[in-house]
Amino acid sequence: MSTITPGPLLAVEKLQKHYAQSRSMFLRTQAGVVKAVDGVSFQVPVGATLGLVGESGCGKSTTARLLLRLEDPTGGRIQFDGKDVHGAVGPALRDYRTNVQAVFQDPYSSLNPRMRVAGIIGEPLSANRAISAGELRDAVAEVMQTVGLNPQSAQRFPHEFSGGQRQRIAIARSLILRPRLLVLDEPVSALDVSIRAQILNLLMDLQEQFGLSYLLISHDLDVIAEMCNEIAVMYLGQIAEIGPAAEIVDNPRHPYTQALFSARLPAHPDGVSARIRLTGDIPSPLNPPSGCRFRTRCPQVMPVCAERVPPVTHLPNGHLASCHLLNESVVLGV
Amino acid sequence: MTWRSLRRFPWIPVLLLAPVVICGIAGPLLYPHDPTVVNLLAPRKPPAWLAGGDPAFLLGTDHFGRDLLSRLIEGARVTLMVAVLGVVVAAVIGITAGMVAGYFGGWIDNVVMRIVDVKMSIPTILLTILIGSAFGGGLVTIICSIIFVFWADYARVIRGETLSLRERGYVALAKVANCSHVRILLRHILPNLFATCMVLFSLQLGRALIVEAAITFIGLGIQPPASAWGLLIAEGRNYLATAWWIPTFAGLAITMTVLGTNLLGDWLRDALDPKLRQL
Numbered sequence: 001m002s003t004i005t006p007g008p009l010l011a012v013e014k015l016q017k018h019y020a021q022s023r024s025m026f027l028r029t030q031a032g033v034v035k036a037v038d039g040v041s042f043q044v045p046v047g048a049t050l051g052l053v054g055e056s057g058c059g060k061s062t063t064a065r066l067l068l069r070l071e072d073p074t075g076g077r078i079q080f081d082g083k084d085v086h087g088a089v090g091p092a093l094r095d096y097r098t099n100v101q102a103v104f105q106d107p108y109s110s111l112n113p114r115m116r117v118a119g120i121i122g123e124p125l126s127a128n129r130a131i132s133a134g135e136l137r138d139a140v141a142e143v144m145q146t147v148g149l150n151p152q153s154a155q156r157f158p159h160e161f162s163g164g165q166r167q168r169i170a171i172a173r174s175l176i177l178r179p180r181l182l183v184l185d186e187p188v189s190a191l192d193v194s195i196r197a198q199i200l201n202l203l204m205d206l207q208e209q210f211g212l213s214y215l216l217i218s219h220d221l222d223v224i225a226e227m228c229n230e231i232a233v234m235y236l237g238q239i240a241e242i243g244p245a246a247e248i249v250d251n252p253r254h255p256y257t258q259a260l261f262s263a264r265l266p267a268h269p270d271g272v273s274a275r276i277r278l279t280g281d282i283p284s285p286l287n288p289p290s291g292c293r294f295r296t297r298c299p300q301v302m303p304v305c306a307e308r309v310p311p312v313t314h315l316p317n318g319h320l321a322s323c324h325l326l327n328e329s330v331v332l333g334v
Numbered sequence: 335m336t337w338r339s340l341r342r343f344p345w346i347p348v349l350l351l352a353p354v355v356i357c358g359i360a361g362p363l364l365y366p367h368d369p370t371v372v373n374l375l376a377p378r379k380p381p382a383w384l385a386g387g388d389p390a391f392l393l394g395t396d397h398f399g400r401d402l403l404s405r406l407i408e409g410a411r412v413t414l415m416v417a418v419l420g421v422v423v424a425a426v427i428g429i430t431a432g433m434v435a436g437y438f439g440g441w442i443d444n445v446v447m448r449i450v451d452v453k454m455s456i457p458t459i460l461l462t463i464l465i466g467s468a469f470g471g472g473l474v475t476i477i478c479s480i481i482f483v484f485w486a487d488y489a490r491v492i493r494g495e496t497l498s499l500r501e502r503g504y505v506a507l508a509k510v511a512n513c514s515h516v517r518i519l520l521r522h523i524l525p526n527l528f529a530t531c532m533v534l535f536s537l538q539l540g541r542a543l544i545v546e547a548a549i550t551f552i553g554l555g556i557q558p559p560a561s562a563w564g565l566l567i568a569e570g571r572n573y574l575a576t577a578w579w580i581p582t583f584a585g586l587a588i589t590m591t592v593l594g595t596n597l598l599g600d601w602l603r604d605a606l607d608p609k610l611r612q613l
Contacts (some may be wrong), residue, residue: 068510097512110503120504123521124511173507327605 004220008043010067010181015040016075017062021286025115032286036062038237042230044181049207049214051228051245053221053260056058056280058090059218059237064185067278068102069093082179098128100175105186107166111158114200117144128177146209147202164195168202175206181213188223198260200227200320209305221264225249233257236293237285243319253313256294292324300325344601350594352426354587365404366392370559372528373399378577396569409505413591417542420480427481428488429527433519436496437487446489455488457592458545459552467553476555480542480597488534489600495530499523507522536599540592547588563588574599 017037037059044050052060067073067078069085078086085096101124104110111120122140125131131139141151147168154258158166167187174182187203188196200223206212218224224231225245232242233256241254252258258278278297283289289296295305315328348389352410357364380387387394394401415468435446462479469475501504502524508518547564556562558569561582570580 007466065506068506070506070509094512099508100510102510104503104507106503108509112502112504112522112526114528115521123508123513127508127511127513127517170507173511176509 007082011068012043012063012076012324013041013077013079014121015063015066015073015078015086017066017071018058018074026130034286035288037066038288040234040237040239041076041145042232042239042242044169044213044215045229046180046213047207047211048229049216049227049258051224051231052215052217052234053224053231054234055221057282057285058234059285060137060219060234061185063152063234064183064215064217066181068100069097071195089137094128098124098177099179100181100183101177101179102183102185103167103170103187105189107163107170107190109168110170114157116155116157117149117161119167120158120169121154121176124173124177130156131279143172143176146175146206160203162195163191164199167191167195170205171202175210178210179212181215184214184216186218187216187297189218189220196223221261226258233260236288238293238322239320240294240323241269241319241321243315243321244317247315247317247319251319253319253326254323255298255300255325257321259299292322298325314333343421344605345600347594347598347601350590353576353597354410354414354591354594357407358414359411361407361411364407365401366390366402367404369400369404369408369561371400375399378573378580380577381579392575393583396566396580397573397577402566402579402583405566406587409566409584410587411564412473412556412560412562413543413546413564413588416476416546417480417539418478418603420546421484421535421538423477424481424484424538425488425541428494429531431485432489432492433496433523433527437500437515437519437523443493444604447493450486451491453482454513458483459548462549462554466549466613469596471554471557473556476546479549480545483545484538484542488531489537491530491534492527495521499526506543508531529606532602532606533599536595536602538596543588543592 015034015037016039019034019036021032024025028217040059040063042050042052052063054060062071066073073086076086076330077084080096080099083092083096085092088096098183115123118137118140121143122136123285125139126136137154139152144151144154149165149168153160160168160170170184171187184203188199189197203214204227214227216224216227219225227244230243231245233240233248233254235256241248241252241257248257249261252261255276259278262276276299278299280297283293283296289306292298292305292306292310295301298305302324308324310322310324311327312322314320315326373395376391376395376399377397378386379391379399381394382392384394390482391401393406396402415581431446431450435443458479461482462475465478465482466475466587469478502522503520505518508522514523543563546555546562547567550562550564552566553568556565558565566584567581570577570582570584573580
């Protein structure tokens with residue numbers, strides 16, 4: 001069924017979210033536009049994981065909110081299973097949301113403290129389908145078992161669980177509608193290192209078991225490298241480099257990706273890594289640098305970087321990067 | 335009941351409020367005398383334990399010789415009914431308005447909050463006099479005044495709280511799960527406002543008692559020969575130097591009730607928090 005669907009499950013094209021900043025409440029003068037997400041394109045194939053990586057403030061979470069339709073994009077398109085969903089309303093939006101669910105970073109604020117676990121996990125089902133109390137109870141028990149929770153704790157409150165268990169509750173909730181795509185926004189960042197591996201393994205098992213597709217957002221490069229088939233590196237609202245995970249990890253071509261991956265801890269404590277240090281802060285998305293957005297911090301900056309926006313360069317193996325360094329005629333000054 | 339649950343029981347507020355509530359409910363059964371019967375032969379009798387006191391009039395009598403204890407008990411009934419009714423209706427209006435304003439934002443928020451601002455700019459007493467001259471004095475005036483005065487406080491506090499709650503992860507996830515706005519408001523926002531509402535309710539109840547007493551005091555509230563605590567104070571203020579007991583016991587009753595509701599509110603806030611329930 002879904003395996004013979006041609007094309008990607010989720011296709012995002014030139015997605016944009018600009019926030020207008022008005023200076024005053026009464027006079028609607030525009031002080032500027034924050035370009036939180038500015039022309040982002042990627043695809044998530046069926047059963048695969050796309051990693052979205054970048055510093056804080058680069059637009060990862062805004063992208064997730066746009067995909068979940070918690071906010072409306074100001075431009076671009078989102079297609080799910082071949083259907084446009086960026087402007088979907090009413091039944092089309094409801095239908096989309098039964099196929100796309102999410103897990104958020106903070107397992108403390110993502111579970112309603114006044115609801116019992118059974119209510120939290122069962123809510124997507126009871127909100128979408130007419131279902132009897134008994135069926136609901138069975139469905140909740142089943143999905144709790146799937147994520148490794150004891151169904152007997154269904155009548156407890158979230159605060160009685162540890163961070164890792166809470167994240168399992170959040171995952172159980174996201175699975176109960178049997179969605180096809182999960183948006184995982186920093187799913188393990190708030191957890192202890194010892195718990196992280198358990199949750200990541202659980203996510204990988206579930207992916208295999210249900211043929212799920214993941215959009216995994218993280219700033220943790222090890223998590224991204226471990227989990228993803230494809231990686232997209234975001235900088236200041238744009239994708240700097242995107243490609244198969246092996247390509248991005250072993251053969252990064254964009255100076256930002258190179259700097260990012262050089263910051264990973266080596267696998268062995270004695271291992272030495274040639275660390276590329278970036279200086280300065282990420283510039284304000286209210287007033288991004290001209291030309292290449294990374295030029296203010298790039299160790300290999302050239303005069304052309306301030307003048308022209310680097311085009312997307314197609315490299316072998318479906319690897320795309322936006323950098324003037326990859327364009328030989330520019331580098332050689334021809 | 336285990337020792338622990340005994341120790342956690344809110345003894346002080348319950349002991350403060352129990353007599354008031356019992357008097358309010360069972361009033362007529364408890365009067366030693368009819369609170370409206372005038373006895374001009376025994377005006378301004380001091381409480382029983384003072385020189386000249388009469389054991390038949392435990393807290394003494396007022397300037398018409400009516401039994402003060404009976405009038406106090408009768409007053410509890412009126413006072414409680416007015417305050418509870420007024421604050422409950424104000425709470426329902428204010429919580430609804432605040433929640434809707436905070437959750438939806440935009441022009442709805444602007445309209446609701448500007449109405450609140452307008453309300454806040456009108457002095458309470460002026461508003462009361464206005465309502466009083468429109469409806470005449472009495473129960474309706476007091477209850478309307480309390481509703482008018484208190485709903486805006488609720489709306490403001492609840493709106494602020496809702497603004498922070500609607501940004502929580504579970505609200506976003508509820509939207510992703512296709513929950514309707516009504517469902518999100520009732521299942522995710524309202525239960526998390528509960529503690530705030532209860533604390534606010536108990537504080538408002540205390541303030542409502544005071545407003546009620548003030549309105550009655552200026553003559554727009556409960557009319558004699560009925561009894562209310564504010565009325566007892568108003569009637570007794572001329573005798574403060576010679577018969578201090580007339581206004582004093584009513585004042586004490588108000589203080590006790592306000593203190594009791596405030597303490598009960600504090601206890602409720604902790605007791606209703608599922609995180610603290612297990613401790």
